[in-house]
Amino acid sequence: MDMSVFINSLRDPMGLPFYPVVFQGLMVLTFALHIVMINLVVGSLLLALWGRFSGKGYPLRLAHALARGVTVILSVAIVLGVAPLLFVQTIYDPLWYSANLLSAWWAMVFLLLVTLAFLAAYVFYLRSAEQPRWGLKACLFSIAAVVGAGTIMHMLHMEGLQPQSWAGWFSGSGELATSGWAFHGFSIGRFGHFMAPALVNVGILLMLYAWYFARRPGSDRDYLEWTAILGAGIMRLALVVQMAFGFWWFFEIPGELNFLAHPAFHFGLLVALIAIGLLFWISYRPLERAPWAALTSIVTVLAMGVTREALRMVYLKPFDYSIYQYPVQLDWGSTLLFLATFVGGLVVMAYPLMIAFKSGRGEQV
Numbered sequence: 001m002d003m004s005v006f007i008n009s010l011r012d013p014m015g016l017p018f019y020p021v022v023f024q025g026l027m028v029l030t031f032a033l034h035i036v037m038i039n040l041v042v043g044s045l046l047l048a049l050w051g052r053f054s055g056k057g058y059p060l061r062l063a064h065a066l067a068r069g070v071t072v073i074l075s076v077a078i079v080l081g082v083a084p085l086l087f088v089q090t091i092y093d094p095l096w097y098s099a100n101l102l103s104a105w106w107a108m109v110f111l112l113l114v115t116l117a118f119l120a121a122y123v124f125y126l127r128s129a130e131q132p133r134w135g136l137k138a139c140l141f142s143i144a145a146v147v148g149a150g151t152i153m154h155m156l157h158m159e160g161l162q163p164q165s166w167a168g169w170f171s172g173s174g175e176l177a178t179s180g181w182a183f184h185g186f187s188i189g190r191f192g193h194f195m196a197p198a199l200v201n202v203g204i205l206l207m208l209y210a211w212y213f214a215r216r217p218g219s220d221r222d223y224l225e226w227t228a229i230l231g232a233g234i235m236r237l238a239l240v241v242q243m244a245f246g247f248w249w250f251f252e253i254p255g256e257l258n259f260l261a262h263p264a265f266h267f268g269l270l271v272a273l274i275a276i277g278l279l280f281w282i283s284y285r286p287l288e289r290a291p292w293a294a295l296t297s298i299v300t301v302l303a304m305g306v307t308r309e310a311l312r313m314v315y316l317k318p319f320d321y322s323i324y325q326y327p328v329q330l331d332w333g334s335t336l337l338f339l340a341t342f343v344g345g346l347v348v349m350a351y352p353l354m355i356a357f358k359s360g361r362g363e364q365v
């Protein structure tokens with residue numbers, strides 16, 4: 001059967017309850033937020049590991065602060081992963097479910113790893129002061145589990161992008177691959193490009209941490225300055241690594257897709273170059289300019305998300321798969337309910353966040 005007919009007939013016959021472009025926009029936005037949080041988890045765990053390992057002074061103090069924060073950041077990262085998952089399953093269901101059939105056991109392992117990563121992060125936070133050896137082991141385990149979970153998520157995405165290989169993967173060896181252990185399409189450049197910002201973003205987190213607490217009466221100025229300078233240094237170094245992975249990824253993209261000529265590639269590259277310039281400028285006055293670094297990073301990751309989505313559309317073009325042709329059965333009731341709970345949730349979250357922001361600085365609330 002023609003692959004294009006095959007993929008298009010795997011779509012949900014009920015169609016979408018609202019216009020696909022809205023789901024796509026929300027998917028890109030929530031993916032960007034998800035990946036920033038994942039970066040912060042990986043970066044914080046790596047830095048906390050280093051601080052715990054050094055065992056004294058400012059690095060140890062920082063390790064305590066990061067260990068406390070990482071449990072919260074990981075929960076936010078997981079919740080923010082559910083949102084793009086819902087949108088991917090809605091508009092790219094034929095790809096997502098095919099990959100999940102091929103690699104069903106890996107999808108289960110993913111859930112296990114996420115759960116274990118979370119538990120290990122808690123053990124690290126709660127036990128590492130009294131039992132440093134246990135703390136180190138728990139931290140190492142958590143890093144490995146998070147990176148393992150990310151590897152699986154990336155692999156599922158890559159398998160979905162290559163429908164031309166599905167038949168070969170399912171039956172190429174002469175026997176049907178029904179074990180659920182298939183693992184195909186891993187791209188080091190792409191995975192590295194989404195994981196290397198862990199150090200860029202944790203560098204920015206340190207700068208923000210110093211900026212935030214420096215305004216608190218009685219804060220330890222020397223420690224905060226050390227933290228800000230450390231963060232800026234890590235960020236500068238990681239930006240170079242990030243760029244290198246970007247080029248690596250680019251050379252892994254099949255040449256016949258001609259992505260070099262695509263406007264989304266030019267857009268992504270332009271935003272990345274501006275962001276690198278800005279972040280280097282910010283890094284020389286980290287204590288004052290930290291919020292600008294956070295804003296720059298979020299905008300850049302969002303642009304990366306847009307480019308990533310454009311690339312997915314380029315991958316799928318030869319199969320005539322376009323989400324814009326997904327059948328739509330408008331359902332205003334469920335759409336309005338979704339939007340109302342979304343906006344309501346944002347309002348409910350804004351108030352405690354504002355209180356926490358002010359009280360953390362010792363301001364009257």
Ligand code: HEM
Pocket residue numbers: 031034038077078081082083084085086088114117146147149150151153154155157158190191194195308
């Ligand atoms: C905790 C460890 C996790 C890590 C390290 C991680 C990492 C990643 C990475 C690197 C990607 C990009 C893959 C690519 O474009 O090649 C990604 C995408 C994604 N992740 Fe996560 N993730 C984690 C947890 C989760 C969880 C718990 C969920 C959902 C419940 C989730 C949902 C998603 C979704 C929906 C995508 C986009 C897939 C697509 O666009 O096809 N992730 N994640």
